Amino acid sequence: MSWKQAEYSGWGRALRASGELARPERARHLAAVMAASPSPAIGNRRSYGDACLNSGGKAVDLTRLDRILGFDEDTGLLDVEAGVGIGALADIFAPRGWLPPVMPGTGYATVGGCIANDVHGKNHHNDGTFGAHVESFTLVTPNGEETVRADDALFGVSVAGLGQTGAIRSARIAMKRAKGDVMIVTERRIADWDEHLALLDASEATYTVGWVDATARGAGLGRGILEEGETGSGLVPRPKGAKSVPLDAPGFALSPPVVRLFNEAYWRRVPGNGRTVVKPINDFFFPLDKIRDWNRLYGKTGFHQFQCVVPLDAAGALRAIMEKITRAGIASPLAVLKRMGPGRAGLMSFPMEGYTLAVDFPNRGRAAELVRSLVRDTADAGGRIYLAKDSLAEPETVAAMYPERAAWAKAVATIDPDGQFETDLTRRLKLRAP
Amino acid sequence: MSETWIILGATSSMARAFTRAVAARGDGVLLAGRDLDDIAASTADASARGAPLAEAMAFDARDPETFAPIIDRARALDGPVSVAVFVGSMPPQEAIDADPALVDGTITDSYTGPARFLQAIAPLIEERGAGTVVGVGSVAGDRGRIGNYVYGSAKAGFHTYLAGLRNRLGRSGAHVVTVKPGFVDTAMTWGIEGMFLVAHPDKVAADILTAVKRKRNVIYTPFFWLAIMTIIRHIPEPIFKKLSV
Ligand SMILES: Cc1cc2nc3c(=O)[nH]c(=O)nc-3n(C[C@H](O)[C@H](O)[C@H](O)COP(=O)(O)OP(=O)(O)OC[C@H]3O[C@@H](n4cnc5c(N)ncnc54)[C@H](O)[C@@H]3O)c2cc1C
Ligand SMILES: NC(=O)c1ccc[n+]([C@@H]2O[C@H](COP(=O)([O-])OP(=O)(O)OC[C@H]3O[C@@H](n4cnc5c(N)ncnc54)[C@H](OP(=O)(O)O)[C@@H]3O)[C@@H](O)[C@H]2O)c1
Numbered sequence: 001m002s003w004k005q006a007e008y009s010g011w012g013r014a015l016r017a018s019g020e021l022a023r024p025e026r027a028r029h030l031a032a033v034m035a036a037s038p039s040p041a042i043g044n045r046r047s048y049g050d051a052c053l054n055s056g057g058k059a060v061d062l063t064r065l066d067r068i069l070g071f072d073e074d075t076g077l078l079d080v081e082a083g084v085g086i087g088a089l090a091d092i093f094a095p096r097g098w099l100p101p102v103m104p105g106t107g108y109a110t111v112g113g114c115i116a117n118d119v120h121g122k123n124h125h126n127d128g129t130f131g132a133h134v135e136s137f138t139l140v141t142p143n144g145e146e147t148v149r150a151d152d153a154l155f156g157v158s159v160a161g162l163g164q165t166g167a168i169r170s171a172r173i174a175m176k177r178a179k180g181d182v183m184i185v186t187e188r189r190i191a192d193w194d195e196h197l198a199l200l201d202a203s204e205a206t207y208t209v210g211w212v213d214a215t216a217r218g219a220g221l222g223r224g225i226l227e228e229g230e231t232g233s234g235l236v237p238r239p240k241g242a243k244s245v246p247l248d249a250p251g252f253a254l255s256p257p258v259v260r261l262f263n264e265a266y267w268r269r270v271p272g273n274g275r276t277v278v279k280p281i282n283d284f285f286f287p288l289d290k291i292r293d294w295n296r297l298y299g300k301t302g303f304h305q306f307q308c309v310v311p312l313d314a315a316g317a318l319r320a321i322m323e324k325i326t327r328a329g330i331a332s333p334l335a336v337l338k339r340m341g342p343g344r345a346g347l348m349s350f351p352m353e354g355y356t357l358a359v360d361f362p363n364r365g366r367a368a369e370l371v372r373s374l375v376r377d378t379a380d381a382g383g384r385i386y387l388a389k390d391s392l393a394e395p396e397t398v399a400a401m402y403p404e405r406a407a408w409a410k411a412v413a414t415i416d417p418d419g420q421f422e423t424d425l426t427r428r429l430k431l432r433a434p
Numbered sequence: 435m436s437e438t439w440i441i442l443g444a445t446s447s448m449a450r451a452f453t454r455a456v457a458a459r460g461d462g463v464l465l466a467g468r469d470l471d472d473i474a475a476s477t478a479d480a481s482a483r484g485a486p487l488a489e490a491m492a493f494d495a496r497d498p499e500t501f502a503p504i505i506d507r508a509r510a511l512d513g514p515v516s517v518a519v520f521v522g523s524m525p526p527q528e529a530i531d532a533d534p535a536l537v538d539g540t541i542t543d544s545y546t547g548p549a550r551f552l553q554a555i556a557p558l559i560e561e562r563g564a565g566t567v568v569g570v571g572s573v574a575g576d577r578g579r580i581g582n583y584v585y586g587s588a589k590a591g592f593h594t595y596l597a598g599l600r601n602r603l604g605r606s607g608a609h610v611v612t613v614k615p616g617f618v619d620t621a622m623t624w625g626i627e628g629m630f631l632v633a634h635p636d637k638v639a640a641d642i643l644t645a646v647k648r649k650r651n652v653i654y655t656p657f658f659w660l661a662i663m664t665i666i667r668h669i670p671e672p673i674f675k676k677l678s679v
Contacts, residue, residue, distance in 0.1 A: 002625035025447055025621050026472045064447060067479035081475070092483060 003058065010047045011295050013302030014363040015391050017053035017424060023061040027081075030140055030169055033060055038142045038420040041167035043083065043113035046106050048305045049391030050424035051117070051162055059423075060167060062112050068092070069170060076175040077135065082112030082168045087286055094181035094281050099231065101133035101176040105336075107286040112168045117388040118160035118349040120340065120356075122207040122229070122285070128343020129351060131159035133174045141166035141415060157411040160346030162387065164412045164421045164432065180233025183207075183284040188274040189267065193222025193319055197355065200339040206230050207284070209338055213263040214322070214331035214359050215256070222322060224337065225270050229284050236278050244292035248300045254332055254362055262333045288334070298362050303332065304391055306371045307358035309340055309351060310383035317381035318355050321374055325359055328370050332360035347404040347411075348431075350386045358389065368392055387425060395430040409434060436486055437565065438462040438511050440504060440555075442493055442548060443520035444476055445469050447620045448570065451639035452518055453480050462487030462511070466504055467521075468494050487511070495521050495547025496539065505555050514564035517555060518642075519548045522570065524585040524622060537584050544588035549595045556599065560606040566646050567603065567610045569596040573654065575614070576663045580678050593652075600651060611645045612652040613638075616659035631658070 003020040022039075024030040033039075039058035052059075062083040069079035076098050080089070087107015089100050104119040113119075118131040127133070136149040139158060148154045158165040186205075190196045196210055205228035212224035252258065288294055295302070310318045325331050335358060342353040361367040375385055375393045384401035385393055399405055409432045419432060426432050439456050441449050444465035453463055457480040465473045465480070465488065473490040480488040491504045508515045523543040530536045552567060559565050574582055575589030593612055600610035617623055617632045633656050641655040654660040666679065 004625035023621075023624055026445070026469065027475070028469075028471065067450075067475045068482035069475055069478045071482050079478075 008045065008053070009302070010045055010049050010052050010391075012048035012304055012363070012389075012391060013295055013298070013300075014304055015050045015053060015302075015424065017050070017055040019054050019056055020058045021061050022058065023064055025064040027065065027169060030060065030062070030065065030167060031145065034140045034167060035142050038166075038416075040163045040421045040423050041082075041112060041116075042163070043110035043116075044085065044108045046104075046109045046113065047117065048389045049387075050428060051388055052113075053424040054422070055424050062167060062169075063110060065169065066110075076177065078173045078175050079170060080111055080173065081170050082115070082137070083110050085110055086114060087282065087289065090281055090285070093175060094178055094231075097178055097180070098175040099178040099281070101127060101174060102130040103285045105286065105288065107282060107289050111171055111173070115159055115168055115171060116161055116163050118344065118346045119388070120343075120351050122209045122338070124343060124351060125203075125208065125339055125341040126206060127176070128341060129345050129349055131345025131349065132343055133176070134159065134345070135172040135174060137171035138169045139166045140169050142420075145169070153411070154415075156346045157408060158346070160344070160349040161408070161412070162348065162426060162431070163423065164426060165415050166421065178231040180231060181281055182232055182234045182236050183229045183279045183281055184232040184234075184276065185227055185229045185279055185284055186274065186276045187270045188226045189270050189272060190222070190224045190226055192220060193322065196222045196224055196226070196337060197315055197339075199226045200337065200355070203228055203339070209336060211266070212322075212335045212337045212357070213267060214325050214335035215260045215263050215329065217323075217326045221326060222319070222337075223267065225267065227284070231281075232278070234278055236280050238280070242290055242292045245294055245296040247296065249297045251299050251362075251364070253297050253299070256329050259331065259333050266333065301363045303360050303362050304367060304371050305358060305360050305389040306374050307356065307386040307389040308374070308378040308383050309354050309356040309386070310378065310381045311352060311354040314381040314383060315355060317377065317383075318357060321357065321377050321381075324370070324374065324377070328366065330361055330365065330367055330370070332362065335359040347408040348387070348402055350384060350388070352384065354383065356386075358386075387429070390425070390429075393429060395428075395433075398429045398431070405431060406434070436460055436462055437514045437516055438464060438487065438508060440464045440466060440491075440508055440515065440517045441520065442466050442495075442517065442551065443522065445472050446520040446622075448615070448618060448635045448638050449518070449520035450476055450479075451635040452520070452568075452642055453485075454483055455639045455643045457481075457483040457485035457488070460484055460486060461516075464489050464491050464504060464507060466491040466493035468492070493551075495543045495551075498547075498550055501551050501554055504551075505558060508555070509558055514562050515555070515559055516565040516567065517552065517559075518568040518570075519552070520570050521548050522572070522585075522589070522622075524582060527580070527582050527584070530584050540584050541588040541591070544585060545592040545595070549592065552595075552599060556603065559603060559608045563607040565608045567596070567599060567608070568613060568642055568646065569593075569610065570613045570615065571596070573614050573616050573659050573663050577666055577674070609646075609649050611642070611650055613642055613645070614652065614654050614659065614663070616654070616656060616662070631656070
């Protein structure tokens, strides 16, 4: 198996790596790579920071192991290779009445990446994380292949395990029933913070998400749009092919005035008394995928995403975080606010019952400093930040946020005693320290 | 009565992409190659994506004994039989320089093996009076270059063979598409230095399917390789022989 010297980065492009990549196209080649040079597995690199980077070392790209191995139309049990994208599965199975049980905001995330970060979707309050719907997976380590089932101790170590227990080659997933391949979406304008949380609390929809204008201050703090969706059947125009951003954009593309104008227009797009619309599945779940390589809008220096979750009773602290963000005035469009349920399937899973906020910042000026202070605020509020998005946190803060980290590190050490699956993220945050 | 595609070299990622494209439109597939473990996964994938029939078949371009069972299987199926050839091998030129015996294998894999298979199945295609043969050649076959002229010469031979076969099969209502890819992002090119404008296999597969539908004769994929190769083909030999492109 040949290795290719490459420069690569996560989705945020603020952190980069240079190292060797292998990209096996067959199960046997993956086993051979893992036996000869054990290295972390990576997917489509839709993590923002350094979870999918191994500077100066090797990494194994699993995106070419992307086949559907079997599907039971009666039970909805699906066997797939781990490199398949969530969006590809939605495209294939929604017309037959099934969807991936949990879908992150991009269809390009692979099944392996969804397990290794135990991702959440717009249905987290009802259905928990991705890992909760995984029945088993096949793990490839230097010692060969092993099937891990939901009741095995290793399951909760590998789910949200950031690739530290070896490469997930394939998985069996319980798909979720869908009424059809379109979404019936109700959009409501939200005037302010309190209304935003109240509507999120009251939502009984299967899929719920709040878009929040991270530039609106004062009385308009927290204003946004609540989107509630249900699957349905019907006819909508087929989505057009994705547009792409061919070049890195200049710095002003996402400058504060442009963002404010965009947010204003985005908010006004929804009529004052709301509306119900029918959309293709992808438009609802993966709105940003319509523009390929949109991360280039941030120019060469890239961007950071801050995503935190705080417990329900810390809603006040989250409001203070939101205020700090709006005061700084450097946020990007399309910040997301959501209520999470308690569901988490791994020791290192991000979710906790509470509210989660995700905001992007161009990587320049005071952004890094601001994000670091938001991370501290989150810790003080008893919350945690999402490692799939992070590129700036510090080891001590994160250790406090993830109380099961030490137990996880100990379990991981039995499988990977020499730290061969470490990534830039696990090294930066000392996640594997005893 | 659906069409069935015999895919030779089914383990190639270009072949996988093409298999998905034809499965999605409801064609059946016989996936043929050497690595039957891997092909088993691809047959499952093709079925899940809509192929009414997906079976694995052993095929080794260097072992003509493997040809007849595939042809017999196709004969037992109703409907048009189509063939897409993705087989080929490209040992590094230095390896061939060190061991000239590698010339034989390269030419068998990339030209004579597939040609012998096509020769054997041509009467069945003619009998059915429909169907398409897709032959994947290469831009490398357009001109002999210092870096891979053995492989290039095999592809050139295959191009000429396909042109003749097109002339023959066209008389009975079947069609032959010659495909000349530029650089494609597959296992064959992973880690090779000097690659540029590398296309995704899905792009190549989509181009091939369009060419099949429109009954194109020869395509370059992506299309801009036509321009690049037109220039390269027109460089006079006294100059070309001094270049290392
Ligand atoms: C626009 C956008 C929206 C997003 N929205 C959400 C969201 O709503 N909810 C959410 O939870 N996340 C969200 N994310 C984050 C994304 O879902 C996760 O980062 C996911 O893990 C990315 O999957 P990937 O295949 O790109 O994995 P990568 O980013 O390549 O890798 C992520 C981690 O998984 C490990 N890994 C990957 N594949 C394997 C494998 N086969 N075996 C073992 N380990 C593996 C890697 O080692 C790494 O630690 C979003 C990202 C983007 C870009
Ligand atoms: N990648 C490029 O840039 C590029 C450019 C132009 C043309 N091409 C051509 O495109 C085709 C597909 O190549 P690829 O890039 O996808 O590379 P690849 O993965 O190496 O594919 C080559 C295919 O040929 C098969 N093969 C080789 N020798 C064989 C034999 N003796 N019997 C049976 N099968 C044999 C391989 O099967 P095994 O799995 O059994 O080895 C594999 O399926 C090839 O014809 C190649 O020459 C490629």
